[in-house]
Amino acid sequence: xxxxxxxxxxxxxxxxxxxxxxxxxxxxxxxxxxxxxxxxxxxxxxxxxxxxxxxxxxxxxxxxxxxxxxxxxxxxxxxxxxxxxxxxxxxxxxxxxxxxxxxxxxxxxxxxxxx
Amino acid sequence: xxxxxxxxxxxxxxxxxxxxxxxxxxxxxxxxxxxxxxxxxxxxxxxxxxxxxxxxxxxxxxxxxxxxxxxxxxxxxxxxxxxxxxxxxxxxxxxxxxxxxxxxxxxxxxxxxxx
Numbered sequence: 001x002x003x004x005x006x007x008x009x010x011x012x013x014x015x016x017x018x019x020x021x022x023x024x025x026x027x028x029x030x031x032x033x034x035x036x037x038x039x040x041x042x043x044x045x046x047x048x049x050x051x052x053x054x055x056x057x058x059x060x061x062x063x064x065x066x067x068x069x070x071x072x073x074x075x076x077x078x079x080x081x082x083x084x085x086x087x088x089x090x091x092x093x094x095x096x097x098x099x100x101x102x103x104x105x106x107x108x109x110x111x112x113x114x115x
Numbered sequence: 116x117x118x119x120x121x122x123x124x125x126x127x128x129x130x131x132x133x134x135x136x137x138x139x140x141x142x143x144x145x146x147x148x149x150x151x152x153x154x155x156x157x158x159x160x161x162x163x164x165x166x167x168x169x170x171x172x173x174x175x176x177x178x179x180x181x182x183x184x185x186x187x188x189x190x191x192x193x194x195x196x197x198x199x200x201x202x203x204x205x206x207x208x209x210x211x212x213x214x215x216x217x218x219x220x221x222x223x224x225x226x227x228x229x230x
Contacts, residue, residue, distance in 0.1 A: 002130050011129035014122045019198065026206040074206055081199050083134065084192050091141040091189055 005057065006083060009076045012056035017041070018049050025059055025072040035070065120172065121198060124191045127171035132156070133164045140174055140187040150185065 001011065012018055021035055036046040050070060053059045057076045062069045116126065127133055136150055151161040165185060168174045172191045177184045 004131055006134070007129045007131060009129075010125045013195075013198075014124075014126035014129060015117050016119055016122060019121070023202050023205065026202045026209075028209060072202075072206055074203055077199050077203055080128075081196055081203075083128075084196050084199075087134075087138050087141045087187075088189055088192055088196075090138065091187055094141075094143065 005076065006079060008056040009058065009080045012052050012058055013080070015049070015052075018053055021046075021049055022053060022058060022072065025070055026074075029062075029069040029071045031067045031069050120191065121194060123171040124173065124195045127167050127173055128195070130164070130167075133168055136161075136164055137168060137173060137187065140185055141189075144177075144184040144186045146182045146184050 001007070013022075017039065020039075024030060024035060024038075032043060032046060032050065035050070036043050039046060050059065050061070053070075054061060058073055060071045060073050062071070116122070128137075132154065135154075139145060139150060139153075147158060147161060147165065150165070151158050154161060165174065165176070168185075169176060173188055174185045175188050177186070
């Protein structure tokens with residue numbers, strides 16, 4: 001598995017449980033027990049998901065030994081959106097050029113008719 | 116591995132080679148040979164990446180038996196951006212509320228000083 005920051009971010013987002021956890025943490029910090037509550041999975045499984053999210057920099061953990069609350073970290077999501085936006089921008093630009101080209105062709109045909 | 120559409124999209128994006136291929140296809144359709152050209156990997160490896168991108172709906176393949184050119188499909192990327200945007204919006208809203216709260220506290224302190 002690729003381990004560059006962007007690949008880690010997308011890999012961490014490639015799981016519905018992790019996305020739900022992240023959406024929960026975007027609403028405010030929470031402990032592992034609070035995060036695990038709505039899920040029908042073991043605390044161990046939740047901890048594993050949190051490790052993946054933390055390794056991807058999408059969350060950070062507090063240092064208090066017992067609770068270690070989890071915080072949402074939006075910066076890496078921004079990098080992910082930026083990558084997607086760039087790819088879409090290239091495509092949209094090409095699409096606009098194509099549209100322009102088609103309009104030009106239509107105009108030329110119209111003018112030929114007039115002549 | 117989760118196989119809901121959004122998870123497939125993020126998993127497909129979790130690889131730098133696949134992201135480069137997708138960026139290439141956003142510029143215009145290409146055959147497997149054209150796509151493979153800049154990479155130092157086998158045609159077989161490129162084909163495997165294309166299968167992952169196609170399974171995630173990020174590209175489609177033409178039906179012409181020999182060349183089967185690959186096309187960029189932007190719709191799934193939009194779904195991915197939408198998910199990220201929603202999580203960030205929740206977080207930004209909470210952040211704005213916090214900022215508002217801090218400003219209010221500062222105003223109250225200021226007023227107390229005046230009294």
